[in-house]
Amino acid sequence: MSSSHPDFAFLQHLYGQDTLYVIPEPENVEPIPVPVVSRATPSLPPVPVKAEIAPPLAEPIVPQEKPVPSPAVVQEIRWLGEALKGTYLLFEVQEEVFKTLPQHAFLQKVLAAVGLSTNQVKFGNLSSDLVHDVKTIAAKNAAKHILLFGQGLPVANLSRMEFYRMYKFEESRFVLVDSLEDIEKSVELKKKLWDVLQKIFLQQN
Numbered sequence: 001m002s003s004s005h006p007d008f009a010f011l012q013h014l015y016g017q018d019t020l021y022v023i024p025e026p027e028n029v030e031p032i033p034v035p036v037v038s039r040a041t042p043s044l045p046p047v048p049v050k051a052e053i054a055p056p057l058a059e060p061i062v063p064q065e066k067p068v069p070s071p072a073v074v075q076e077i078r079w080l081g082e083a084l085k086g087t088y089l090l091f092e093v094q095e096e097v098f099k100t101l102p103q104h105a106f107l108q109k110v111l112a113a114v115g116l117s118t119n120q121v122k123f124g125n126l127s128s129d130l131v132h133d134v135k136t137i138a139a140k141n142a143a144k145h146i147l148l149f150g151q152g153l154p155v156a157n158l159s160r161m162e163f164y165r166m167y168k169f170e171e172s173r174f175v176l177v178d179s180l181e182d183i184e185k186s187v188e189l190k191k192k193l194w195d196v197l198q199k200i201f202l203q204q205n
Contacts, residue, residue, distance in 0.1 A: 075127060076126075076127055076130055076132065077090075077124045077125065077126055077127065077132070077137070078095070078098065078124070078125040078127070079122060079123070079124055079125075080098065080099070080101070080102070080122070080123040080124075080125075081102060081118070081119065081121060081122045081123050082119075082120075082122055083120075083121060083122035083141070083143065084120040084121075085116065085120055085121075085144070086142065086143055086144030086145060087116060087120070087121040087122070087143075087144065087145045087146075087147075088121065088122050088124055088137070088141065088143045088145070088146045088147070089101075089107075089121055089122070089123050089124065089146075089147050089149065090124045090126055090132075090137075090146060090147070090148045090149065090153070091123070091124070091125055091126065091149050091150060092125065092126045092128060092150055092152075092153050092154060093125060093150075095125070098123065098125040101118070101123050102118040102119065102123065103118075104118075104180060106180060106183075106184045107180055110193065110197070113194065113197065114197050114198075114200075114201040114202065115201070116201075122141075124137075126153060126154055126155070127154070128154050129154075130154060131154050131155070131156050132153075132154055132155050132156065133155075133156045134146060134148070134155060134156070134169075134174055135169045135172075138169055138170070138172035138174065139169075139170070139172075142171075143172050143174075144171065144172060144173070145172070145173055145174070145200050145201065146172060146173070146174035146175075147174070147175055147177060147200075148174065148175070148176045148177065149177055149178070149179055149180055150178070150179040151178065151179070153176075158176075161176045162176070163176050163177060163178065163192075164176075164177060164192040164193065164195070164196045165196070166196055166199045166200055173199075173200045175196050175200060177189075177192075177193055177196070
């Protein structure tokens with residue numbers, strides 16, 4: 001141990017026989033600054049900013065108007081045959097029945113009684129969607145004789161017409177009678193029909 005320490009003699013005297021050791025003081029060593037090398041952050045290329053493009057405005061949807069179908073043309077009267085002598089027979093029956101009327105055996109007998117045949121008269125099937133005027137039909141067709149068969153026909157002023165009574169309008173004569181089926185089954189109705197047919201076809205006045 002070195003005895004050059006300035007307080008060594010004093011300390012040796014103070015502690016007597018004890019062996020004293022001097023611990024050298026550490027020297028103040030300043031840390032050497034280590035230069036920190038900063039790594040250069042690589043510069044990134046600028047990211048292009050995409051301009052937001054507004055979507056094109058959708059054209060307003062104009063609802064298309066559906067064409068209104070034109071109403072179906074209602075055939076006033078479905079005609080069959082030719083009125084060679086100005087005689088018209090009017091009905092309101094199913095189409096299938098109407099087509100068979102010229103071959104109706106009882107009707108053939110009725111017409112034969114007044115000197116006619118089914119191929120000399122004109123058959124008309126009245127549309128139930130319309131109200132028919134007998135006078136208009138007579139004038140439009142220059143009809144001489146009109147026989148209306150059946151009850152509840154779509155005819156104007158039907159409630160004022162009496163069955164089996166002859167009516168006159170200018171040069172036309174017409175009568176309302178029962179259906180062929182009803183007349184064929186009834187002796188009384190056959191007699192009524194025959195009486196009025198004589199007035200229409202066989203009497204001059």
